[in-house]
Amino acid sequence: MKTALTVNNRINRLFEQKQGDILSVYFTAGYPKVDDTRLIVETLANAGVDLIEIGIPFSDPVADGPTIQASSQVALDNGMTLEKLFTQIKNIRTSVDIPLILMGYLNPIVQYGLPAFCDEAKAVGIDGLIIPDLPMHEYMDQYKALFDQNGLHNIFLVSPQTSEERIRLIDKNTDGFIYMVSSASVTGAKSDITTAQEDYFKRVNNMGLKNPALIGFGISNKVTFQKACAYAKGAIIGSAFIKQLSAEQDLQTSITGFIKTIKD
Amino acid sequence: MQYTVDDNGYYGTFGGAYIPEMLYPNVEELRQQYLAIMEESSFQKEFNMLLKDYVGRPTPLYLAQRLSEEIGCKIYLKREDLNHTGAHKINNTIGQILLAQKLGKKKIIAETGAGQHGVATATVCALKGVECVVYMGEIDIRRQKPNVERMKLLGAQVIPALSGSKTLKDATNEAMRHWINNPVDTHYIIGSVVGPHPYPDMVARFQSVISEEIRWQLQEKEGRTQPDYVVACVGGGSNAAGAYYHYMDDEQVKLVAVEAGGEGVDSGKSAATTFLGKPGILHGSKTLLMQTPDGQVVEPYSISAGLDYPGIGPLHAHLFEKKRADFIHITDEEAMKAGVGLGKLEGIIPAIESAHALAALRKMKLAADDIVVVNLSGRGDKDLETYIKWGNY
Numbered sequence: 001m002k003t004a005l006t007v008n009n010r011i012n013r014l015f016e017q018k019q020g021d022i023l024s025v026y027f028t029a030g031y032p033k034v035d036d037t038r039l040i041v042e043t044l045a046n047a048g049v050d051l052i053e054i055g056i057p058f059s060d061p062v063a064d065g066p067t068i069q070a071s072s073q074v075a076l077d078n079g080m081t082l083e084k085l086f087t088q089i090k091n092i093r094t095s096v097d098i099p100l101i102l103m104g105y106l107n108p109i110v111q112y113g114l115p116a117f118c119d120e121a122k123a124v125g126i127d128g129l130i131i132p133d134l135p136m137h138e139y140m141d142q143y144k145a146l147f148d149q150n151g152l153h154n155i156f157l158v159s160p161q162t163s164e165e166r167i168r169l170i171d172k173n174t175d176g177f178i179y180m181v182s183s184a185s186v187t188g189a190k191s192d193i194t195t196a197q198e199d200y201f202k203r204v205n206n207m208g209l210k211n212p213a214l215i216g217f218g219i220s221n222k223v224t225f226q227k228a229c230a231y232a233k234g235a236i237i238g239s240a241f242i243k244q245l246s247a248e249q250d251l252q253t254s255i256t257g258f259i260k261t262i263k264d
Numbered sequence: 265m266q267y268t269v270d271d272n273g274y275y276g277t278f279g280g281a282y283i284p285e286m287l288y289p290n291v292e293e294l295r296q297q298y299l300a301i302m303e304e305s306s307f308q309k310e311f312n313m314l315l316k317d318y319v320g321r322p323t324p325l326y327l328a329q330r331l332s333e334e335i336g337c338k339i340y341l342k343r344e345d346l347n348h349t350g351a352h353k354i355n356n357t358i359g360q361i362l363l364a365q366k367l368g369k370k371k372i373i374a375e376t377g378a379g380q381h382g383v384a385t386a387t388v389c390a391l392k393g394v395e396c397v398v399y400m401g402e403i404d405i406r407r408q409k410p411n412v413e414r415m416k417l418l419g420a421q422v423i424p425a426l427s428g429s430k431t432l433k434d435a436t437n438e439a440m441r442h443w444i445n446n447p448v449d450t451h452y453i454i455g456s457v458v459g460p461h462p463y464p465d466m467v468a469r470f471q472s473v474i475s476e477e478i479r480w481q482l483q484e485k486e487g488r489t490q491p492d493y494v495v496a497c498v499g500g501g502s503n504a505a506g507a508y509y510h511y512m513d514d515e516q517v518k519l520v521a522v523e524a525g526g527e528g529v530d531s532g533k534s535a536a537t538t539f540l541g542k543p544g545i546l547h548g549s550k551t552l553l554m555q556t557p558d559g560q561v562v563e564p565y566s567i568s569a570g571l572d573y574p575g576i577g578p579l580h581a582h583l584f585e586k587k588r589a590d591f592i593h594i595t596d597e598e599a600m601k602a603g604v605g606l607g608k609l610e611g612i613i614p615a616i617e618s619a620h621a622l623a624a625l626r627k628m629k630l631a632a633d634d635i636v637v638v639n640l641s642g643r644g645d646k647d648l649e650t651y652i653k654w655g656n657y
Binding site: 058059060061062063064065066069073076081082083105106107108109110111112132133134135138156157158159161162163166181184185186189 | 280282290427440545547558561
């Protein structure tokens with residue numbers, strides 16, 4: 001059933017319009033410099049990226065590898081906060097129309113205040129959230145209603161260890177897409193895709209889920225991107241993208257150049 | 265009032281299991297099986313045998329005569345410092361290694377701050393011939409060199425945590441990341457009553473042997489099972505959880521939790537979580553947490569590496585919120601004086617963590633006929649360098 005929420009959400013629209021090779025990019029807000037957020041989002045959108053995950057930096061990102069940890073630490077040292085992030089992307093919808101997702105750990109969101117966070121996210125035009133340490137039952141009991149009211153899809157992760165039963169439960173209770181973690185790992189850890197991983201992609205693919213899937217973690221270049229796209233609607237690049245960014249170089253040049261290497 | 269964990273893994277509003285999906289299968293497996301395994305007679309038989317013959321339990325409940333005279337009431341010391349490896353930590357690692365074996369896990373990981381939990385984990389891994397990796401903050405590795413070498417002597421691999429503040433909280437992050445990367449054959453032995461459910465409850469149960477013994481030992485000595493007070497230091501809070509466990513529902517027994525005030529709670533260098541923290545989420549549970557207004561975790565400070573943690577276990581957050589335990593904070597200086605004092609008065613050099621609990625005695629309003637049990641959670645050998653540096657003895 002398509003609700004008004006589903007129809008209006010840019011994530012759903014994207015998956016309706018594009019059947020494959022969807023490129024999603026993650027970056028940490030506040031890195032390399034505190035005020036780069038807007039420029040990075042706009043440059044990514046102009047470079048033809050389909051979806052952007054804006055990372056909210058946290059002091060203790062347990063699901064992340066060294067690259068995202070380091071970028072988070074730099075962002076925090078730069079004075080980045082959630083409040084600043086909302087200010088930076090306040091009128092982003094005047095220039096960017098692709099789906100935007102906020103990705104971050106639960107504590108900064110809880111401290112900001114959940115209703116205020118949802119209000120701001122909606123006002124800015126955010127389409128979805130990825131909160132790796134928000135447990136599903138907690139989401140169902142205490143968060144879902146508020147997220148739904150504000151048009152925010154909560155995206156869940158599944159890993160090679162996630163049982164079929166649980167994948168089905170996640171599929172049932174989520175909208176937008178399923179984030180397939182490519183292997184048992186933190187972000188940025190592996191650089192190749194093995195046949196064991198391909199078997200896992202196939203297994204999930206054959207489950208006939210209602211939601212499309214994107215594959216993330218360990219997607220670093222054109223080869224891994226294309227491999228992932230063979231088994232899902234698209235893939236997510238995070239750590240490999242962040243490695244391209246530095247305070248010393250022109251961001252637009254490095255971003256556009258990197259995205260070109262993936263897409264061309 | 266119920267102070268133990270509920271069916272959903274919460275202590276009142278605290279606790280839960282706030283973990284990434286990649287850890288869910290492991291934590292869920294543990295949640296489904298820990299109680300059943302702990303109740304198995306074969307498990308209990310081996311656990312009790314090892315506590316007795318290997319750890320050296322029961323530990324004495326010692327009436328500290330001269331300390332009692334000085335404070336002006338009857339003070340018993342629960343001598344966890346006399347355990348093998350020098351602290352209460354081994355009660356938990358013995359339990360968890362047996363549990364890990366029942367779960368069929370082949371490798372063990374752990375985090376450590378001061379190194380006591382790391383040593384206790386390396387010890388049980390050697391005992392069972394299991395591969396052991398201990399994460400320790402790079403800064404703590406420098407501060408606690410002897411314990412690093414002890415772990416290596418016992419055959420463990422010590423990996424420095426180089427991220428964040430390079431102390432206990434980051435060692436915990438690194439251990440969690442290792443577990444995400446190695447989900448099938450590895451068990452993570454968390455050292456305190458922190459982490460996602462069921463860890464806080466599981467660790468408290470393994471440590472509950474402390475209060476179980478206090479009850480019968482006090483019965484033998486005083487003809488009653490209940491002291492007026494149980495005093496324990498709280499970093500994450502495992503020794504306190506063990507010392508309180510069988511008294512939590514018995515409101516006649518007053519529980520005193522002693523936090524590390526560092527250089528003073530207003531100094532910006534402190535680890536007194538209940539005074540400085542507010543509810544937040546770290547390392548898989550909702551608890552009281554020292555953090556910035558923006559929700560970033562603040563690096564705590566204490567002279568005692570074992571109390572140097574920005575949160576407390578969710579059980580303790582609940583005891584605090586429900587006012588079931590009195591929370592006191594003790595400065596570095598007060599703790600060092602109390603530590604040195606016990607050496608001179610009783611011939612026992614306590615761990616600086618435990619010295620915080622001793623220092624609290626001077627802040628409590630005690631009557632002459634009060635019976636106080638102080639959990640002497642560890643011995644001071646590991647802290648010799650700190651005592652020497654402090655100097656006033």
